[in-house]
Amino acid sequence: MDINIIGVPIYYGADKRGPEYGPEKLREKKVASVLSKYNNKVYDMGDIHVPDVKDYDKFFSHANLKYLDAIMEVNKNLAHTVYSSLMSESFPLVIGGDHSIALGSISGVSRAHKNFAVVWMDAHGDINTQDTSGSGNIHGMPLAKLMNVGHEGLTNVYFQGQKVKPENVFIIGARDLDLGEIALIDKMKLNVYSADEIIEKGINEVMQAVMNKLKVNHVEAIHLSFDLDFIDAEFVPGTGTPVSVGINVDDTKKALKTLAESKLIKSMDFVELNVLLDKNDITADLAIDLLDWTFKHM
Numbered sequence: 001m002d003i004n005i006i007g008v009p010i011y012y013g014a015d016k017r018g019p020e021y022g023p024e025k026l027r028e029k030k031v032a033s034v035l036s037k038y039n040n041k042v043y044d045m046g047d048i049h050v051p052d053v054k055d056y057d058k059f060f061s062h063a064n065l066k067y068l069d070a071i072m073e074v075n076k077n078l079a080h081t082v083y084s085s086l087m088s089e090s091f092p093l094v095i096g097g098d099h100s101i102a103l104g105s106i107s108g109v110s111r112a113h114k115n116f117a118v119v120w121m122d123a124h125g126d127i128n129t130q131d132t133s134g135s136g137n138i139h140g141m142p143l144a145k146l147m148n149v150g151h152e153g154l155t156n157v158y159f160q161g162q163k164v165k166p167e168n169v170f171i172i173g174a175r176d177l178d179l180g181e182i183a184l185i186d187k188m189k190l191n192v193y194s195a196d197e198i199i200e201k202g203i204n205e206v207m208q209a210v211m212n213k214l215k216v217n218h219v220e221a222i223h224l225s226f227d228l229d230f231i232d233a234e235f236v237p238g239t240g241t242p243v244s245v246g247i248n249v250d251d252t253k254k255a256l257k258t259l260a261e262s263k264l265i266k267s268m269d270f271v272e273l274n275v276l277l278d279k280n281d282i283t284a285d286l287a288i289d290l291l292d293w294t295f296k297h298m
């Protein structure tokens with residue numbers, strides 16, 4: 001297949017330096033040639049422009065949505081890039097950057113597909129709003145906005161209204177949810193498979209449950225949004241909000257393999273590599289290994 005690598009060098013959603021060097025780091029690790037094994041044609045489309053901001057821009061538009069204006073702009077442009085990529089029958093691989101970029105990527109996907117699922121592999125739900133977030137960091141909010149909950153600047157990125165149906169949202173690996181997130185998950189009856197459930201039942205059984213629901217929902221495509229902190233903190237020093245008692249690397253690979261073999265993944269985010277926090281490139285090397293593994297099974 002044709003793969004479009006789209007870099008998004010942004011840290012504003014995390015409000016912590018480091019994720020903005022993710023695309024550069026993975027290019028240095030030869031991500032394009034790694035993925036061009038397996039008969040893929042890989043096109044590096046470069047980076048989405050991320051505007052410079054001043055410190056006073058942080059709270060300029062909203063006190064609890066930090067860097068709102070810059071994040072809206074980046075995501076609008078990302079959305080159209082992802083949409084264009086899908087329209088040319090290519091696979092958009094969006095490399096972050098922090099997780100706020102899922103706003104743009106999934107908005108682009110939403111314009112291209114009628115009935116698609118979002119598989120969100122993450123220690124977090126990223127389903128806060130400006131009212132429930134304790135941090136004001138937008139990387140903790142994209143999934144709420146994509147379901148049309150929260151501030152209209154972000155719910156209306158690229159086009160107005162809901163981008164993904166709640167029944168097609170699958171959060172896997174959660175173990176650090178805020179109270180407001182738990183309330184929203186209950187209210188919208190989201191499919192959440194916690195790290196505890198994975199540890200208790202085993203990853204294969206949980207992934208089978210996910211695959212069954214995807215079938216019942218007749219989805220035509222999966223957008224995989226992979227946050228490196230899905231993996232247990234021990235194995236990912238280079239991520240900004242690590243959480244322990246998580247998923248080991250073997251189980252992560254099993255989950256990715258099951259999803260890849262379904263042949264339903266049509267687009268993907270790979271986010272929250274914090275290059276400044278990484279130790280001896282452990283996390284960057286793991287990132288390359290996981291991408292290699294995923295595309296090998298697609």
Ligand SMILES: NC(=[NH2+])NCCC[C@H](N)C(=O)O
Binds near residue numbers: 124141227
């Ligand atoms: N994409 C992430 N790493 N998100 C972490 C979010 C942490 C916390 N729940 C918050 O809203 O601030």
Ligand SMILES: [Mn+2]
Binds near residue numbers: 099122126139227
């Ligand atoms: Mn996340």
Ligand SMILES: [Mn+2]
Binds near residue numbers: 122124227272
């Ligand atoms: Mn996370």
